[in-house]
Amino acid sequence: MSYLLVVDIGSSQIKAVIAEISDNGRIVTRGLGSARSGGLKQGVVIEIDSVVEALKRAVYAANQMAGTKLSDPLVSVGGSHLVGQDISATVMLNHREVTDVLVTQAMEQVQIQAQMPDREILSVIPRSFTLDEQTGLRSPQGMSGNQLLAHVHVITGASYVIQNLKKCLKLAGLEAAVLVPSALAVSQLVSADERELGVCVADIGMGTTDIMVVTEGSPVWMQVVPMGGELLTHDLAIALKTPLGDAEHLKVQYGYAHTTFAPPDQTAQVKKIADRPAEDIRLQQLTAFIQPRIEEFAEILGERLRLSGRFEKASTGIVLCGGTAALPGISQVFESVLQYPCRVLKQAHQGGLDGLLQDPANAVVAGLLAYGRDQEVRPQPHWLGAQGSMFNRVRHWIQGNF
Template sequence: MTNSREQIYAAIDVGTTKVVTLVAKADMEGGVDVVAQGHASSAGMRKGMVVNPDAMKECIRQSVREAEKTLGRKLPPVIAGVTGSHLQSHNEGNNGEEDSVIPEDGYFTRSAVDGLVQASAHNPIGMRVIQTVPRSFEETHVIMGDTVPIDTLTATLSGAGVTLRGLVPEHLASGEAVLNPEERVLGVVLADIGGGSTDVVVYREGSVWYTTSIPVAGQHFTTDAATGLGLLPVAAEYAKITKGSVWFEHLTERDTAEVKPALSSTAIPVHLKKLNRLLHDRAVELVRMMMYRLASNGMVHIPSAGMVLTGGASALPGLADIVADYGKCPVRIGAPSSTLGLPDELLDPTYSTAVGLVLWAIRQRHINTLTESRYVGASQSRSGGWFSRFKSKQPAEVSV
């Protein structure tokens, strides 16, 4: 139980396969003191979007109740992640309108930054700006989403009794947890491979250059295994996690393994070559889709720091090798940094988004992202990006 006077921050990762609630305090050394956790299996989500609000509300309630039981009080307003193929992004210039918001003394306050960014962000009909991240003095990276799934997500959280402070794109949150400043400056591609979607973000010179969401992820691997092998989804998931990889050439038709999913009374024989061939083919499809998206948006070569894979499905053996082969670049599996002081169970790629969301809640603690969505991302404030080019004269109560 925490002291009611202590400042705490909360985040919820509402995923396709799980709901994770984290409550934390900021320590004096820049780390995170996690004081409560809540976990629940997810139901009612598909490809990162809520399709059954009633089922999803109960999952959220279960996760929140577990965290609140440890915390000893109600959660503070939370930061939640948003994902799905409805997300779109583009880099937009301000068309010379910056002259009206540039301070005469050269110092940039929060209101000056907001005015400059707002001049470059325009909402198409039916879309809502979720995040705007300045890339340069004349250009802003704008992330938008369809209003329908966004409103459904916020209504579901509210219906579960959660007070929402704001929404953050999950790929930006994951970047907070697994990328270091040097990678952002050199240039890096982060792919967060979750249950329902793969979220990709590209950093160059310390700033966000491109973001996208691909509707292929961990559940698709499981569905392929279930369909191809005639297994129930729970058995296919267990086989994928315990016996699966993307390598099949060394196996024969006689190579089998017995798998016994949780709560099952009997073991099930699985043909390993067929299982791995199914996983390999889906992995190749996913990697090709990522490379196509990157190439279509002007990326001829992967940046110097290569690619970082995170999210639960990134742990599939051999997936990183396929990415390295197609991308012709170094690849690593990214997990929340041990330097953050996290509990051991959170030092896993599965929890990158949840950890990143609570980091975002702490580092952007003076900002309500529901009402003030256009602001400099936490990564720019630390890594010497666009904002560091100017002399900063910020109001004392605002942290950039």
């Protein structure tokens, strides 16, 4: 049994969750903490002090509730500075047998190829291997051949953004953190069949939408687009001449993704800017200001997928999550715009996460728990994470935290 601390650094909130991972891999949530920060914009730190404060508060609350003192979390990274790219590297075998050492050599070669000025490697995820003419191998170890080709997905981030994030974590006493791209975390929550046959996950948060396409069990494409729920709130505030806080409340309490879902006979009260008298608005009218933006989000997602050439890889459909996916009717709007199957993530194929996923804004913390759990259950060789052996870290979690 071990305990795992995960932290989602989102633009609207920093969330910390502590879960107990039983020996058979069951996840039981033991501690929750959250704090608003205001120090982030579109997933990127813009004010260190307030992010540090919020990190401390969220992690402290989760530790208090769980009765733990964990300080080595898995932490999400977001923002449109993240880039995912496919890289292949070759190792000559000269008819030797493939060993862990040779596979490691191939992965090191990949990391050398992925290095770029002003960028940091965050994740190195092997997709498959080709041994001479044999393609699509998952574990080539023990097989013989002449030439081994490793196909790998590498996610990098802008160095200055990563450095600022690491600085915040250090000042909050969390310097042992391992960074995981948000989309990679969320992609752990869809079913094994979806991951194998192909799926797109889209986490629509407050400032960003993190998109990832996974097929044959591994990521093939990732992009973070600067669009999210704050645009809907701005649209409402301008259209209704109401303060931003009230627009946010109206959207969350009374908003729908499409006017056909809004009850025709209900109204909500709108406070006005500059002490003007409040007015009532029909929910259908309110939703009429939200719907075009949701349709635009769907169009942009479709356009990005088409431009990437990976739309057809997401053959089982699109899975939506993130706080904005809580808007009733959003999957139907996406489905109608994209003419493609879409659903909102409400359950995970791993046990123990459905409680968290009642709120789609918890997808990243749930995904981080699944990611951390799987690294422990299926220990991976050291080249899987650019930041050192996850398995050794997990052993630390087990040994060092009580």
